[in-house]
Amino acid sequence: MPRHPEFQYLDLIQDVLETGDRRIDRTGVGTLSKFGAVMRFDLSDGTLPIYTTKRVFWKTAVKEMIWFLTGQTNIQSLLRENVKIWTDWPLDAYRKATGDPISQEAFEARILQDDAFALQWGDLGPVYGKQWRRWVDAKGEEHDQIAGVIEMLKRDPSSRRMLFHAWNVGDLDQMALHPCHMTYQFHVRQPKEGTDNQGTLSLLVGQRSCDLGLGNPFNVCQQAALVHMIAQQVDMTPGELIWVGGDVHVYLNHIDMAQTLLSREPRPFPKLHFTRRPSSIDDYRIEDFEVMGYDPHPAIDAPVAV
Template identity: 60%
Template sequence: MTSHAEQDYLDLMRRVWREGDERIDRTGVGTRALFGATLRFDLSDGTVPILTTKRVFWKTAVRELLWFLTGDTNIRPLVAQGVHIWTDWPLDRFRRETGEAIDRDAFEARILADDGFAARWGDLGPVYGRQWVAWPDGKGGTINQIAALVDGLRRNPASRRHIFTGWNVADLDRMALPPCHMTYQYQVADGRLSGILYQRSCDLGLGFAFNIFEAALLLRMLAQICDLEPGEIVWMGGDVHVYLNHGHLVEEQLARTPRPFPRLDLARRPDTIFDYRFEDVVVTGYDPHPAIAAPVAV
């Protein structure tokens, strides 16, 4: 057993980079990939898995998770908060369909300034948040999977059905990007809440850092709302890959030694899981190595 859970992540990255099957992927960039991996992170001591071998912009991840919980699928609220992580997909679509050569800043400025433009070009389709809180029930209504999860954890903690997913087959073709972190399951044991995140596809170089932090944060929020203590977050990856143009990131990160994970505290307990605010999430003791820039494959 390794002394630091982040080392398990680094070992997985090393194995994927050195032993992974090399192939051309959907983006055309190319990856090295392995199939099937598991990592475990203990949350019971109050720490949170924010990677330390490179700086992770965890505040952006908090804003993204809270956006998911609103059910919104338009980038406008994110852009208004200075969050750009979803802009590349609608920007790429705008360029392809209009032929207009526009940079990201100009595109986002139009998203903020023009309601009609934002409605037409800022929407991502029925991505994560829509499925989480407004899954179509086939009868003209919707199902709030997150509210149902909270209710189930409170009323029947021993259930094996504490699950929510974003993988709605009927809606996949309308999504800017089908869900990568697609299915979450939870278990209550001895008053502690543990969770599993299954990812069908994971970009170890960029995406993983956000995915594991947001999964841990969501578990902590659920635990607080349901009067439980945090347990463990288990991450399971299907197609686990590193992009071929991330070689510099891999080498830099693998050369670094993990530092202690920071602590996560929730400043207040809101009335519902949907009432958390950005300022409620308090991270202390985060002392990472410097950030490593790498391109996003769209």
């Protein structure tokens, strides 16, 4: 029987715990770190690789991906979807700038209720979605990288140039957080004779920095969801998600969580079914995602390093 694909994740955690370099990082929390990792997930039978050794709040992860695809950069629209994973950075900036020890709940409520406050304090700068959908070149022209990839998948699926990325050097100093998952490159395996689909779509994601405890479970889930979305839009079958990590690390205050994960046995990954075919990549809603058979171990709380 094939080994459960989640063991790739657990083996990586084990390796980092046993042989990782102890480092002081940007956040000051400290990590155990290794450089270079690869994981591969087969999506061809409708699998959505949501890890099972702890509950992953997959709707939050997918909502974040849908938000990236809108090109928005303000947390107000995320908070309207009850997604709070980006609040820490603007909240920290607000507290430092004003000296106001406002609670997260009060800050989020004010962002939701006060558009002017949200405009001033809720924007994250030109992060992922801005670069994906509205990259500005030296001439001041905007480029929609997502639309470009989808157009090329339809027109020239054998191209080696079907990619988008977010590492816009000129904009980095304006971002609340530098892009972690940076490069998304697509590949199409040609269709078999006698089939109706246009080929098999795979995605390789290059991630320069990866928090294994909190970030990676979200990243893998949402990146696989993106493959399923784009495959649906271009009439292809999902293939593989290949995830490549640079600095992969476990925060020192996540070691207990990591050890709990390692003590648990993975369960079968769920399957994804779309309840409809949206008119474009811009038209997906969380209600379009029906995830079947997700039966994880209990969630594990852990702090975010800002």
